[in-house]
Amino acid sequence: MIDQFIDKIKEDETNWVKYKDKFIQRDIPAKTILLAEGEGPTYFYFIKKGCLRMCFDKDGKDITYQFFFEGQAVASIDSLLNNNPSMFTIESIEPSTIISISKVDLYEIHKLYPELKEGFQNILFQRFRNYAQLFLSRIKDTPKERYDDLVVNHPEIIRRIPQHYIASYLGITPVSLSRIRSRK
Amino acid sequence: MIDQFIDKIKEDETNWVKYKDKFIQRDIPAKTILLAEGEGPTYFYFIKKGCLRMCFDKDGKDITYQFFFEGQAVASIDSLLNNNPSMFTIESIEPSTIISISKVDLYEIHKLYPELKEGFQNILFQRFRNYAQLFLSRIKDTPKERYDDLVVNHPEIIRRIPQHYIASYLGITPVSLSRIRSRK
DNA sequence: TTCATTTATTAACAATTGTTATCTTCGAGG
DNA sequence: CCTCGAAGATAACAATTGTTAATAAATGAA
Numbered sequence: 056m057i058d059q060f061i062d063k064i065k066e067d068e069t070n071w072v073k074y075k076d077k078f079i080q081r082d083i084p085a086k087t088i089l090l091a092e093g094e095g096p097t098y099f100y101f102i103k104k105g106c107l108r109m110c111f112d113k114d115g116k117d118i119t120y121q122f123f124f125e126g127q128a129v130a131s132i133d134s135l136l137n138n139n140p141s142m143f144t145i146e147s148i149e150p151s152t153i154i155s156i157s158k159v160d161l162y163e164i165h166k167l168y169p170e171l172k173e174g175f176q177n178i179l180f181q182r183f184r185n186y187a188q189l190f191l192s193r194i195k196d197t198p199k200e201r202y203d204d205l206v207v208n209h210p211e212i213i214r215r216i217p218q219h220y221i222a223s224y225l226g227i228t229p230v231s232l233s234r235i236r237s238r239k
Numbered sequence: 240m241i242d243q244f245i246d247k248i249k250e251d252e253t254n255w256v257k258y259k260d261k262f263i264q265r266d267i268p269a270k271t272i273l274l275a276e277g278e279g280p281t282y283f284y285f286i287k288k289g290c291l292r293m294c295f296d297k298d299g300k301d302i303t304y305q306f307f308f309e310g311q312a313v314a315s316i317d318s319l320l321n322n323n324p325s326m327f328t329i330e331s332i333e334p335s336t337i338i339s340i341s342k343v344d345l346y347e348i349h350k351l352y353p354e355l356k357e358g359f360q361n362i363l364f365q366r367f368r369n370y371a372q373l374f375l376s377r378i379k380d381t382p383k384e385r386y387d388d389l390v391v392n393h394p395e396i397i398r399r400i401p402q403h404y405i406a407s408y409l410g411i412t413p414v415s416l417s418r419i420r421s422r423k
Numbered sequence: 424t425t426c427a428t429t430t431a432t433t434a435a436c437a438a439t440t441g442t443t444a445t446c447t448t449c450g451a452g453g
Numbered sequence: 454c455c456t457c458g459a460a461g462a463t464a465a466c467a468a469t470t471g472t473t474a475a476t477a478a479a480t481g482a483a
Contacts (some may be wrong), residue, residue: 206481217459217460217461218461219459219460228463229460229461230461230463232461233461236461236462237462237463
């Protein structure tokens with residue numbers, strides 16, 4: 056997605072010269088906080104390599120809301136749309152390569168390329184649809200069923216994400232997840 | 240929303256003559272199924288009076304996914320967007336007055352009035368945002384907290400909806416909800 | 424009104440999860 | 454290579470929820 060984005064801009068040499076520096080690529084170690092709860096949001100992130108998680112603090116407990124992997128775009132959507140401080144923290148899990156672009160710059164590019172904006176809104180829409188799916192899963196499935204679903208449909212999460220993050224993502228404690236796994 | 244819709248069409252006498260019969264208003268008793276799981280979806284529903292619920296069957300158990308009241312538009316969104324059979328049943332809870340319009344007719348009107356289509360897509364977007372909110376609530380709140388939230392922020396649900404529907408909406412059994420209430 | 428059905432409460436027991444704590448293992452960094 | 458901290462497993466007990474069943478209350482229809 057980000058490549059398609061950049062390719063589009065490269066088509067016009069003038070625009071490319073103007074905007075290429077707006078895309079900041081950097082390598083970060085694991086456990087690096089890109090956006091802290093209560094901040095910004097000022098940036099969009101695209102994951103070149105590695106993975107991130109979105110999380111928040113609930114009564115002193117760290118709760119993971121979502122995972123992101125290579126090729127995905129990450130932003131605190133709700134705060135972005137409403138210009139609120141972010142409800143979430145965005146943090147790296149593995150050492151990762153991240154491309155960031157500021158909200159302002161992204162919007163400028165959207166003005167130049169309305170077709171990119173459309174694709175972008177589509178990402179938002181898909182994201183919300185995904186939330187609806189997850190919501191449904193919370194309603195109809197038990198923690199065990201949700202874990203089994205991850206094993207089948209999202210093995211990369213099982214393989215790459217520390218278990219205590221997965222536990223809070225599933226809505227249970229690490230102890231409970233460990234028990235579910237041993238019960239097989 | 241539906242009134243605004245109809246008013247718009249009334250502005251043009253020709254269109255009004257053509258489309259007024261497409262809006263079918265009818266009174267239905269409680270527990271009337273408008274759309275059954277696995278069907279359609281062919282229609283959009285607008286609630287003039289009364290309330291509906293969206294539900295589905297999970298291993299023989301009836302689970303309520305969402306409630307709708309006067310003024311709201313109701314449709315099985317996901318099956319609509321993908322032309323799949325509906326995952327949900329739509330059923331009246333109170334005796335209600337419903338205006339329905341077929342998907343085909345609605346899309347025709349959207350072609351005539353793009354501005355109405357935009358408002359319509361906004362409804363979809365808001366709906367998905369609402370799901371994201373509910374998803375978050377499932378992650379961070381206990382059943383008791385979710386119930387207390389309903390009491391404060393959606394008293395109409397507490398007042399008008401039978402308790403066992405609320406229970407499955409909260410993700411618990413009627414017995415458990417009864418206990419939560421008595422624990423106060 | 425009366426009767427039948429639905430809805431809500433309560434109880435008893437099983438199953439699951441949360442909480443706290445201990446122990447082991449593994450890996451990163453010195 | 455070693456040390457220290459993080460991550461996962463396990464245990465013991467408390468709290469919550471699910472399940473089943475019996476009962477009471479409320480609702481609707483004849």
